[in-house]
Amino acid sequence: MTIHVDMDEVLADTxxxxxxxxxxxxxxxxxxxxxxxxxxxxxxxxAHQDSVRNHARRRGFFRNLKPIADSIQVLNELAKKYExxxxxxxxxxxxxxxxxxxxxxxxxxxxxxxxxxxxxxxxILKGDVLIDDRSYNLTQFDGRPLLFTSxxxxxxxxxxxxNSWKEVAEKLL
Amino acid sequence: MTIHVDMDEVLADTxxxxxxxxxxxxxxxxxxxxxxxxxxxxxxxxAHQDSVRNHARRRGFFRNLKPIADSIQVLNELAKKYExxxxxxxxxxxxxxxxxxxxxxxxxxxxxxxxxxxxxxxxILKGDVLIDDRSYNLTQFDGRPLLFTSxxxxxxxxxxxxNSWKEVAEKLL
Numbered sequence: 001m002t003i004h005v006d007m008d009e010v011l012a013d014t015x016x017x018x019x020x021x022x023x024x025x026x027x028x029x030x031x032x033x034x035x036x037x038x039x040x041x042x043x044x045x046x047a048h049q050d051s052v053r054n055h056a057r058r059r060g061f062f063r064n065l066k067p068i069a070d071s072i073q074v075l076n077e078l079a080k081k082y083e084x085x086x087x088x089x090x091x092x093x094x095x096x097x098x099x100x101x102x103x104x105x106x107x108x109x110x111x112x113x114x115x116x117x118x119x120x121x122x123x124i125l126k127g128d129v130l131i132d133d134r135s136y137n138l139t140q141f142d143g144r145p146l147l148f149t150s151x152x153x154x155x156x157x158x159x160x161x162x163n164s165w166k167e168v169a170e171k172l173l
Numbered sequence: 174m175t176i177h178v179d180m181d182e183v184l185a186d187t188x189x190x191x192x193x194x195x196x197x198x199x200x201x202x203x204x205x206x207x208x209x210x211x212x213x214x215x216x217x218x219x220a221h222q223d224s225v226r227n228h229a230r231r232r233g234f235f236r237n238l239k240p241i242a243d244s245i246q247v248l249n250e251l252a253k254k255y256e257x258x259x260x261x262x263x264x265x266x267x268x269x270x271x272x273x274x275x276x277x278x279x280x281x282x283x284x285x286x287x288x289x290x291x292x293x294x295x296x297i298l299k300g301d302v303l304i305d306d307r308s309y310n311l312t313q314f315d316g317r318p319l320l321f322t323s324x325x326x327x328x329x330x331x332x333x334x335x336n337s338w339k340e341v342a343e344k345l346l
Contacts, residue, residue: 090291091289091290092286094270094274097267098267098271101267113264114293114294115293117291117292118263118292119290119291119292120287124175124258124290124299125298126296126297126299
């Protein structure tokens with residue numbers, strides 16, 4: 001079985017980083033609860049939105065993300081049993097390419113470079129399972145799509161959902 | 174129709190760069206004709222092989238490659254007609270990721286980031302045509318494989334071959 005796993009908001013906590021950087025730089029107190037159902041940049045005053053939207057273009061942004069809870073342990077178990085690929089849309093931000101590679105070397109060294117994919121469209125992926133937080137990636141996938149819960153997607157329906165890596169483990173291990 | 178196109182030795186002349194760098198640094202006169210049927214590093218004295226094998230790890234190596242003859246024009250025509258993706262195994266050399274992205278911005282700006290894929294194994298690609306110089310990438314591909322001629326693969330048989338971008342145009346345009 002071949003499993004493709006998205007990176008941002010599935011393995012790496014991009015959402016939290018957006019919120020934390022915004023709070024620190026604008027001396028704000030935005031909480032994840034306040035953001036539920038939205039992107040972080042939708043929840044800040046209009047004058048601050050460009051700043052938040054450009055976090056991903058900063059040097060170091062992707063290198064310093066925190067892994068999502070239990071992702072390392074569960075992916076390690078999955079990789080022992082199945083063919084596991086990490087598939088990320090990093091081509092959008094060329095400065096992120098090397099940072100993402102370094103981040104994976106640190107947190108997911110058991111996924112070798114041969115099993116790391118950077119791409120834009122995910123409908124070019126052939127595989128049995130795709131775990132992703134974006135419905136537009138999942139609806140075009142031929143295999144079994146699993147929507148990984150992120151604050152921005154809590155209102156999405158019609159796709160099999162996993163709320164945590166513990167739930168991924170229950171379904172696939 | 175979806176067409177995947179490899180980068181090194183199909184769009185970018187990696188082979189020539191290996192030969193030219195070697196000749197300059199070792200004051201040698203290796204020709205492409207002498208290399209036919211082999212990798213460049215197989216054709217240099219054993220004491221020099223590591224040097225050639227490590228060219229790809231140098232900063233700037235991938236940024237300064239020459240495009241293969243007619244690749245820009247033909248790919249541009251293909252991209253107007255079909256869904257064209259560039260698929261490269263860049264994850265092997267993390268230093269190459271940003272260089273490859275910059276190189277594509279310069280020579281193939283008509284292929285947007287969404288249609289650029291960096292991956293290890295190419296059997297995860299879903300598509301109708303794969304143009305590649307490595308038989309191990311082509312034999313695992315579900316669609317129509319086209320072996321792009323490179324000095325190292327001239328003895329490979331059993332796969333439909335294209336000797337130049339003009340031949341690609343004749344077959345696909």
